[in-house]
Amino acid sequence: MTVLDFEYAPALKVPDSFDPERDLTICVRRGDLIVPEPGRIWHSGMHDLVENQRVQIGRLNGRLLRCVDVPDVPEGWASLGLRDYLLNSDEQSFRVAGLSVQIMNWFRQQNFCPQCGNALEFTENDRALQCAYCQYRDYPRVNPCVIVSIRRGDEVLLAQSHRMRSTGIYSCLAGFVEAGESLEEAIVREVREEAGIDVGDIRYVGSQAWPFPHQLMLGFVAEYRSGELQPDTREIADLGWYRADCLPKIPPHQTIARQLIDQALRSD
Numbered sequence: 001m002t003v004l005d006f007e008y009a010p011a012l013k014v015p016d017s018f019d020p021e022r023d024l025t026i027c028v029r030r031g032d033l034i035v036p037e038p039g040r041i042w043h044s045g046m047h048d049l050v051e052n053q054r055v056q057i058g059r060l061n062g063r064l065l066r067c068v069d070v071p072d073v074p075e076g077w078a079s080l081g082l083r084d085y086l087l088n089s090d091e092q093s094f095r096v097a098g099l100s101v102q103i104m105n106w107f108r109q110q111n112f113c114p115q116c117g118n119a120l121e122f123t124e125n126d127r128a129l130q131c132a133y134c135q136y137r138d139y140p141r142v143n144p145c146v147i148v149s150i151r152r153g154d155e156v157l158l159a160q161s162h163r164m165r166s167t168g169i170y171s172c173l174a175g176f177v178e179a180g181e182s183l184e185e186a187i188v189r190e191v192r193e194e195a196g197i198d199v200g201d202i203r204y205v206g207s208q209a210w211p212f213p214h215q216l217m218l219g220f221v222a223e224y225r226s227g228e229l230q231p232d233t234r235e236i237a238d239l240g241w242y243r244a245d246c247l248p249k250i251p252p253h254q255t256i257a258r259q260l261i262d263q264a265l266r267s268d
């Protein structure tokens with residue numbers, strides 16, 4: 001198993017000490033990873049592909065890591081979608097890849113100050129862009145989402161969204177936290193809206209950054225309380241209770257959704 005030591009960098013500007021021979025580069029284009037060979041997304045020996053559109057991501061196994069937005073796919077390289085990478089990587093590598101794509105997507109889109117329209121610039125010690133004219137600071141966006149695995153006796157509720165229909169995957173219910181809501185309130189509302197049932201005994205399990213495009217998934221397990229399943233057909237294609245011995249196709253182990261399903265099916 002890959003062991004990665006990733007360290008946060010408190011500035012976006014790539015340090016002058018960055019050495020392309022020794023240090024690491026991740027290339028992205030329009031939200032996809034650009035890779036020279038399968039399974040390898042960071043590289044040394046990357047000399048200047050482009051002059052602009054580069055940011056510092058952090059330090060990986062002691063080496064500086066930057067992300068570069070390339071205008072074209074170099075000859076012999078390939079474009080790799082982040083979802084495809086998720087299926088073929090470990091949790092730590094996916095975290096670094098997702099962070100890089102997320103930061104670069106934001107950086108590419110956020111060129112001008114939303115208050116006064118002047119150009120935004122790097123700051124010294126913050127992962128932010130600042131307007132030199134009005135001092136407005138813009139930070140990478142993070143949207144909190146709740147994701148919940150619901151248990152009824154020895155069964156777990158699994159749903160297939162229309163979006164996931166082509167993959168055949170069934171997963172937990174999830175949704176954005178609305179302004180003014182607690183996480184628990186968001187869960188109760190989402191489950192009622194999407195499945196038509198009431199839940200209680202909501203317990204926090206863990207979280208995962210989810211860069212599609214900038215969610216933070218906050219994972220919970222809850223107990224079924226009452227109501228008949230009534231899926232919201234605008235979002236949900238199919239919905240049902242499943243026992244551990246007859247599960248449909250569920251998300252891969254690297255995802256918080258899978259960890260929540262596994263937890264809900266444990267008998268403790």
Ligand SMILES: [Zn+2]
Pocket residue numbers: 113114115116117118131132133134135136
């Ligand atoms: Zn401004």
